Amino acid sequence: MDQEKQGAEGSKPITVIGFEGSANKLGIGIIRDGEVLSNPRHTYITPPGEGFLPRDTAKHHQAHILDVLQQALDIAKVSPQDIDCVAYTKGPGMGAPLVSTAVVARTVAQLWNKPLLGVNHCIGHIEMGRRVTGAVNPVVLYVSGGNTQVIAYQLKKYRIFGETIDIAVGNCLDRFARVLKISNDPSPGYNIEQMAKKGEKLIDLPYGVKGMDVSFSGILSYIEDAAQSLLDSKQATPEDLCFSLQETVFAMLVEITERAMAHCGSEEVLIVGGVGCNERLQEMMGIMAAERGAKVFATDERYCIDNGAMIAQAGWEMFRTGHVTALADSWCTQRFRTDEVEVTWRDD
Amino acid sequence: MLPPPTGHEIDQSKMATSSDKQTVEGKTGLLSMELRVPFPSQQLALIAYGSLFPDPEPRKEIVKKLRVEGTELIVLFTAPQARLLRVAFHSFLDHLDMTIQTMEKFGPPEPHTA
Numbered sequence: 001m002d003q004e005k006q007g008a009e010g011s012k013p014i015t016v017i018g019f020e021g022s023a024n025k026l027g028i029g030i031i032r033d034g035e036v037l038s039n040p041r042h043t044y045i046t047p048p049g050e051g052f053l054p055r056d057t058a059k060h061h062q063a064h065i066l067d068v069l070q071q072a073l074d075i076a077k078v079s080p081q082d083i084d085c086v087a088y089t090k091g092p093g094m095g096a097p098l099v100s101t102a103v104v105a106r107t108v109a110q111l112w113n114k115p116l117l118g119v120n121h122c123i124g125h126i127e128m129g130r131r132v133t134g135a136v137n138p139v140v141l142y143v144s145g146g147n148t149q150v151i152a153y154q155l156k157k158y159r160i161f162g163e164t165i166d167i168a169v170g171n172c173l174d175r176f177a178r179v180l181k182i183s184n185d186p187s188p189g190y191n192i193e194q195m196a197k198k199g200e201k202l203i204d205l206p207y208g209v210k211g212m213d214v215s216f217s218g219i220l221s222y223i224e225d226a227a228q229s230l231l232d233s234k235q236a237t238p239e240d241l242c243f244s245l246q247e248t249v250f251a252m253l254v255e256i257t258e259r260a261m262a263h264c265g266s267e268e269v270l271i272v273g274g275v276g277c278n279e280r281l282q283e284m285m286g287i288m289a290a291e292r293g294a295k296v297f298a299t300d301e302r303y304c305i306d307n308g309a310m311i312a313q314a315g316w317e318m319f320r321t322g323h324v325t326a327l328a329d330s331w332c333t334q335r336f337r338t339d340e341v342e343v344t345w346r347d348d
Numbered sequence: 349m350l351p352p353p354t355g356h357e358i359d360q361s362k363m364a365t366s367s368d369k370q371t372v373e374g375k376t377g378l379l380s381m382e383l384r385v386p387f388p389s390q391q392l393a394l395i396a397y398g399s400l401f402p403d404p405e406p407r408k409e410i411v412k413k414l415r416v417e418g419t420e421l422i423v424l425f426t427a428p429q430a431r432l433l434r435v436a437f438h439s440f441l442d443h444l445d446m447t448i449q450t451m452e453k454f455g456p457p458e459p460h461t462a
Contacts, residue, residue, distance in 0.1 A: 058439075062446055066453050080454070096439065099403050103443045106399040107450040113458040330402045 014320055015078060016085045018312030019065075021101030022093025022121050023146060024052040026061045028072040029309030030083070031316050034131055037076035039302065039309040040068050048181040051174065058096035065104050072308065080112040085324070087315025090118030091336035093146065098332040106330060118325040119314045121306075122147060122338040125272040126158060127317055128310035133297035135270045137348060139260045141253060141285070142338075144273035144306075145170035145189075148214060148253070149338060150260045156343045161260040162212030169249050170275045172216035176245055179224050180238050187305075192242045193278050199243020203236055207248060212259060214252050219245070250281045254288050267294040277304035317345040378426045379433050385421040385444065391457055393421045399447045400440070410436045 013033045020027040024046075029039035044060035046052050073079070088105035091098060102118075109116040126140050140151040140158070148164035167175075170189060177188030182195070206222050208215035223245060230236040236244075257269055269289055271282060282298045289296045303310060321344040387393040393416045400421075401414045410427045423440065427433040451457075 058442070062442060065446070066449060069454070095406055099439075099443065100446060102403070103399050103446050104450050106402070107395060107447045108454050110395040110398050111451065111455050111457045327398045327402055332403060 014084050014316060015082055016087055016117075016312040016316045016319060017072065017083050018119070018124070018308045018310065018315055019086070019088040019101050019105040020121070020124070020306050020308045020311045021061045021065070021097045022089045022091070023097065023144075023306060024057050024060070025306040026064055026068055026097075026101065027306060027308035027311075028065075028068050029307055029312045030072055030076040030078060031309055031312035032078075033316070034313070036309045037078060038072045038074075039307050040071040040075065041305075041307050042068050043186070045185045048183050049178050050184075051178065054094045054096040057094060058100045061097050061100045065101065069104070069108070080108070080114075083112065083114055085117050085315060085319045086112070086114050087117040087119050087311050087319070088330075089121045089124070089311055089332075090325075090330070091121065091333035093121055093332075093334065095332065095334050098334070102330065102332050106327065110327075115319070115324040116327065116330055117315045117319055117323060118330055118332075119311045119318065120336050120338060120341045121311075122149070122151075123158065123341050123343075124310035124314040126151065126270075126338075127314040128303050128307075129270045129272040129297065129299055131313050132299045132303050133270060135268050135297040137266065138268035138270035138297060139257060139264060139266045140270045140272060141257045141276070142273045143169050143253060143271065143275035143281070145174055145275075147273060148216075150212070150256050151338055152260055152264045152266065153343065153346065153348075154264075156346070158338045158341070158343060160337070160339055161263065162214065162256040165210065165213045165215050166217040167220065169214075169216055169253065170273070172220045172249060173245070173275070175220055176223055176227075176241075179227055180241070182238075187274070189275055189278060192246065193280060195239045196242040196246045196280065198239040199237070199241070201236055201240040201244070202247060203230065203240060203244040205244055205248045207252060209252050209255055212256055214256060216249060219248065246278070246280055250278075250284050253281065254284050257285065258288050258292070261292065261294060267292070269294060269296050271296065271298040272304060274305045277301045321345045378428055379430055380424060380426040381433055381437060383423040383425075383437075383440075385423070387419050387421065390416065390419050392451055392455075393419050395451065395457060396421050396444070396447050400443055405436055407432060407436075412436060412440065 015032045024044040027041035030037040042064045086109040142149045148168045150162040174188045286296045413424045
């Protein structure tokens with residue numbers, strides 16, 4: 001409904017394949033004019049107590065990428081000739097996994113003689129969220145293992161109103177999960193969310209809002225130090241700790257999101273990124289939004305969590321407005337801010 | 349700490365005086381290594397080149413230069429320490445393997461490639 005595809009180019013549909021591998025998820029998706037034709041994903045899951053390291057994650061992507069690519073083509077029932085553009089994540093993310101994924105994207109783009117397009121990962125989340133939910137001009141809360149940003153669109157840029165000044169909220173949750181040796185399958189955040197539902201006692205934790213920005217490293221250090229003694233002395237259960245951590249960090253996120261909405265006069269909020277599929281976060285955001293007469297938009301784990309379709313969707317918007325990436329400019333970058341990208345596909 | 353280099357292209361006297369932790373001054377002190385990869389055609393060698401040249405080495409002391417001669421992809425690595433050379437070479441081989449596997453599974457190239 002927010003597509004203007006029947007424009008100058010006539011009615012020929014545009015099909016884009018997207019490669020995502022910036023963290024521990026490897027995903028390849030195919031989009032045709034906003035419709036998801038396929039979106040297979042393979043996740044690198046580490047044992048409890050362990051995080052994922054760049055080198056091992058790159059090995060995981062290398063081992064699975066060709067099978068996932070075949071699946072993406074098979075499920076979508078498209079042949080390489082049907083594809084108009086090969087999009088991949090240029091950054092931000094972990095260097096080695098990004099490059100492992102980009103090498104395959106570059107190879108198929110050349111084999112199939114298709115244009116290549118480097119996509120900003122955060123823009124992928126925003127555009128997929130807008131596409132799936134129909135949110136028109138929302139304030140965006142982007143929350144994942146590597147990123148925490150409050151974003152609003154203005155004058156051809158997605159501008160960052162507030163962000164974490166240290167670690168991402170998802171990183172805080174993931175590392176807390178390691179302290180309690182909570183399983184990483186399907187994800188540490190999902191398991192914390194389930195345990196938190198059984199929590200009854202709210203432990204007082206530091207609250208780190210600094211103006212429009214947030215800080216999580218102090219909260220993590222505090223709970224890492226306090227966890228064992230609270231558990232040993234039976235002052236708290238693991239479930240209470242999960243509950244308390246979630247309530248505290250989500251309250252912080254809701255606070256800065258509300259401030260951005262007030263500033264922009266926005267009546268929509270869109271939650272994207274892996275932490276965005278947490279239903280308690282969605283519920284807390286919903287309470288705030290209801291009080292303001294605003295609406296919350298969120299997606300489920302298919303699109304919240306890193307996936308290939310989101311890179312294809314952002315790539316589709318970019319490609320139809322004239323973007324392509326020359327091979328010489330197709331290097332990956334660990335740092336790539338959301339507001340570096342010119343949003344050529346929005347006219348508002 | 350660093351084992352004495354024995355490669356024929358290395359100026360041993362300069363290496364011996366260099367410290368382990370810093371870059372050796374002068375080009376003659378750098379270790380270098382050349383890799384030659386044969387492909388069935390020049391087109392495939394060029395595709396491998398296109399897939400592997402864009403990413404610079406994460407550490408700027410390591411230099412990786414690629415070129416295609418005939419049907420061969422030739423890669424020259426230079427680095428001030430053997431340890432750095434090994435890291436760069438190791439991950440390059442992984443990426444090379446990815447691009448070759450991709451060609452085998454998703455090739456052959458479209459005939460009208462420029």
